[in-house]
Amino acid sequence: MSKEKKLDRRQVMKMLAATGIAGFSGFSFASPNKSIGAMVPGVGWVTASNEKCEHDGTPLQFMPKNPPDETPLENELEKYPSCPYCGMNRTKWHHSRHLVQYDDGLVDGTCSIHCLAISLSLNLDRGPKVIYAADFAASAEIKPLVEVEKATYLIGSKLPGTMTAKSKMAFASEDAAKTAQASEGGDLAGFDEALTAAYLGMATDTKGIRARRLERRKKMMEMKNKG
Numbered sequence: 486m487s488k489e490k491k492l493d494r495r496q497v498m499k500m501l502a503a504t505g506i507a508g509f510s511g512f513s514f515a516s517p518n519k520s521i522g523a524m525v526p527g528v529g530w531v532t533a534s535n536e537k538c539e540h541d542g543t544p545l546q547f548m549p550k551n552p553p554d555e556t557p558l559e560n561e562l563e564k565y566p567s568c569p570y571c572g573m574n575r576t577k578w579h580h581s582r583h584l585v586q587y588d589d590g591l592v593d594g595t596c597s598i599h600c601l602a603i604s605l606s607l608n609l610d611r612g613p614k615v616i617y618a619a620d621f622a623a624s625a626e627i628k629p630l631v632e633v634e635k636a637t638y639l640i641g642s643k644l645p646g647t648m649t650a651k652s653k654m655a656f657a658s659e660d661a662a663k664t665a666q667a668s669e670g671g672d673l674a675g676f677d678e679a680l681t682a683a684y685l686g687m688a689t690d691t692k693g694i695r696a697r698r699l700e701r702r703k704k705m706m707e708m709k710n711k712g
Contacts, residue, residue, distance in 0.1 A: 553590025558617070558630065565594025570603045571648060571694075579627045581647035581654065583618050587611035597647035598655075599690060602683040616676070618655035622665065631655065637662040638679035642671025649690045653679045 554564065561584065562576050573596040575582045583601040584594045589611060593604040598618070605613065617630035621644075636655040639662050646652030652671075656662035662673055674682075 551592060554586070554592040555590055557584060557586045557592045557594075561594065561630070562627070565592065568596035568600050569593065570600040571596060573648075576627070578647055580619055580621055582630075583616065583633075584630060585616045586614045588614045597649070598653050598679055598683045599646075599648035599687070602680060602687065605680075618676075620657040621654040622656050622658060622661035629657075631657040633676035636676060638674045638676060639665055639669070639671045640674050640679055640682050642666065642669040644669050644671075648694065649683070649686055650693060651682065651686050651690075653682060655679075 551565075557564075562579070565575060565584065567574055568578075568582075575594055575596055578596045581597045582595065583598055584592065585601060585604060586592050587608060591608075591611065593601075593608070595601045595604060601616070616633045618633050618636050619628040620631045620636070621628065621639075623629055633655065636657060637659040638653055638655050640653050641651050642654070642665065644652045644654050644665070654665070655676075656665065659673070665671075666673060
């Protein structure tokens with residue numbers, strides 16, 4: 486097992502900022518030296534440096550640090566490769582990814598509508614200028630984004646959910662959504678209904694995420710102790 490990785494403290498705090506919502510189990514599960522950290526997908530256990538930042542303890546600590554972006558769809562996955570709230574790779578989860586551009590030009594790229602809901606909650610003083618979701622029915626290697634206002638969501642189908650037990654997949658075509666519904670079940674809905682479902686399921690989903698990541702952390706510790 487490699488030594489614990491250390492990231493820039495601001496990155497760590499940004500990750501930890503979402504623990505109460507997104508479910509980083511590491512926040513409450515101490516490493517061997519009792520330091521605070523988080524389990525970051527694709528990175529491992531990341532420890533905090535204990536250095537205080539200027540905006541700690543204020544809403545500013547939760548705000549994304551990216552500069553304004555007036556062309557968010559250009560090289561989107563290169564500019565926003567990982568979900569800032571759970572750390573998941575957005576290329577791997579391209580079929581459920583979302584992206585929001587706020588009215589001040591700030592952009593948040595997430596892995597799912599679950600993490601989009603977190604972004605919207607943490608940026609209450611920003612108005613969403615446009616929100617995009619991946620078109621699940623598209624056959625392209627990387628599913629293209631469509632404006633959510635033009636999309637039809639399939640909620641609670643047998644399709645696997647991302648960061649949730651109750652999937653909420655977007656379709657550019659209502660007919661495509663109905664075709665998926667015929668084989669996978671679920672209910673057709675608009676974006677507002679899908680977002681509401683994401684918020685209503687947040688507590689249950691977060692509990693499950695915490696349990697899975699805690700178990701993963703324990704297994705990592707067992708492997709490290711055996712090695």
